[in-house]
Amino acid sequence: MKYEVMGNDIILYQPDLILSETLDCGQAFRWELTGENTYSGYCIDTPLTISGSDGRFVLKDTSEEIFLNVWVNYFDLETDYSEYKRIYSSDETLLKACDYSKGIRLLKQDAWEALVSYIFSQHNNIPRIKGIISRLVSHYGCFPTADVLAKETPETLSFLRSGFRAKYVIDAAQKVASGEVDLEKCKILQIDEARQELMKIKGVGPKVADCVMLYGMHKLEAFPVDVWIKRAMENYYPNGLPECALGSQGVAQLYIFNYIRNLE
DNA sequence: TTCCAGGCGTATC
């Protein structure tokens, strides 16, 4: 990882990153395009404006400490994504998908934030998911903790206009706040056990559970199957994923998802 | 207007 401090900014050199592909591909819902090659957003409550292209990026008004403690992890900067692309190149479809989106990285989001976000994602579209989360954060002035949301009711959350999903988020908050569902434990558990634990929450099924494990816990074996991936599997991989994707299905899923979603 | 959206709970068989 190569970077330098320049005043209040961090200059990051990262060949395997394209901001639009990584921040606007449906894995995170808190980033907005605020200028040319510029995105502003949050990791929980830490704000950032990042801009750049062609391997050189500026992280505005941050510190080296925050960069090292938050953003290196969030952007998974210690991982060499060219290695994933090299491994996947033995499969024809994955090769095309990686070639189509050379700058995708798997973000390491907060588990609780991912849980809330993906509960809101069900039977919903990305602009609306972003709107709901934006109203959530601006209402509380921060991303609300499980303790805070556990005290709400569907009526008090009506300002979110999140429809039937409000009661699911409240159930998630109550179970996390009480310890009935332990997100920290899920991070350590084997994937099948963690999935069972997460699915104790109303409104969390296999798809949302796998999204939480992939995007919020960086479990690379997680493989969220939505309508797009289901279609891709039927078309390209009727006999299952190729050998080269085993062990990092979640990363492969990102490339495939972005590829097929933009084909039509 | 009608259709659909990164699913899931519930009822029914």
Next chain:
DNA sequence: GATACGCATGGA
């Protein structure tokens, strides 16, 4: 265990 169906809301 498999298979329909409803669900709140808003954008296209």
